[in-house]
């Protein structure tokens with residue numbers, strides 16, 4: 563199972579004072595030196611954390627793979643075609659949201675998603691769609707030509723009761739198997755922590771987890787290398803692999 567480290571919130575700390583530190587580029591390099599299989603970052607329309615210069619600098623420097631998260635806008639499409647990340651993950655964005663609230667509604671905008679997917683794919687960028695674990699959305703993702711889906715694990719992570727968390731876990735597991743059987747690469751992410759990641763990591767149909775906020779929070783106390791080491795150890799142990 564691969565771990566994508568999302569470094570958005572390194573930039574949150576930096577932007578709090580308008581300094582150049584902490585550097586998202588430095589964090590990305592440290593992360594991949596210490597076990598990140600890829601670097602994920604979300605260039606939001608409001609640039610509340612990651613800024614355009616971060617994206618270009620990190621794309622030019624990292625040795626692993628960039629997974630650029632972006633909204634379905636012409637501005638972000640043009641940006642992606644200039645940056646040329648290995649992967650683009652299309653995510654929904656609402657200006658007022660604290661964080662990504664739900665998955666991309668592919669069904670409601672199938673032609674637009676198909677057009678974005680075609681343009682990015684033609685340019686050589688692999689497209690992932692950040693969607694809820696809903697069979698209709700997974701089917702729509704396949705229909706628009708996306709080779710990858712990332713299942714939104716936010717409802718699982720935020721579940722108020724054990725029963726609800728079990729229900730959300732079952733939904734993600736079913737969605738992962740449905741997508742995988744359809745030939746899609748299935749990833750997952752959002753709200754995952756060292757305390758809730760194990761059941762998600764145990765879903766063998768899931769290839770990659772993208773984890774950011776909780777991992778960066780851990781890094782504040784133990785450093786980024788140790789936070790990544792701990793997260794990877796939990797993920798590997800979930801699959802009974804040595805780490």
Ligand SMILES: CC(=O)[C@@H](O)[C@H](O)COP(=O)(O)O
Nearest residue numbers: 570604653660661662692752
């Ligand atoms: C798409 C997703 O779940 C996250 O990767 C996204 O980056 C969340 O946005 P914030 O990092 O701004 O919370």
Ligand SMILES: NCC(=O)COP(=O)(O)O
Nearest residue numbers: 568751752753772774775
């Ligand atoms: N796509 C999920 C991601 O990149 C990180 O989400 P989070 O761990 O910051 O909630």
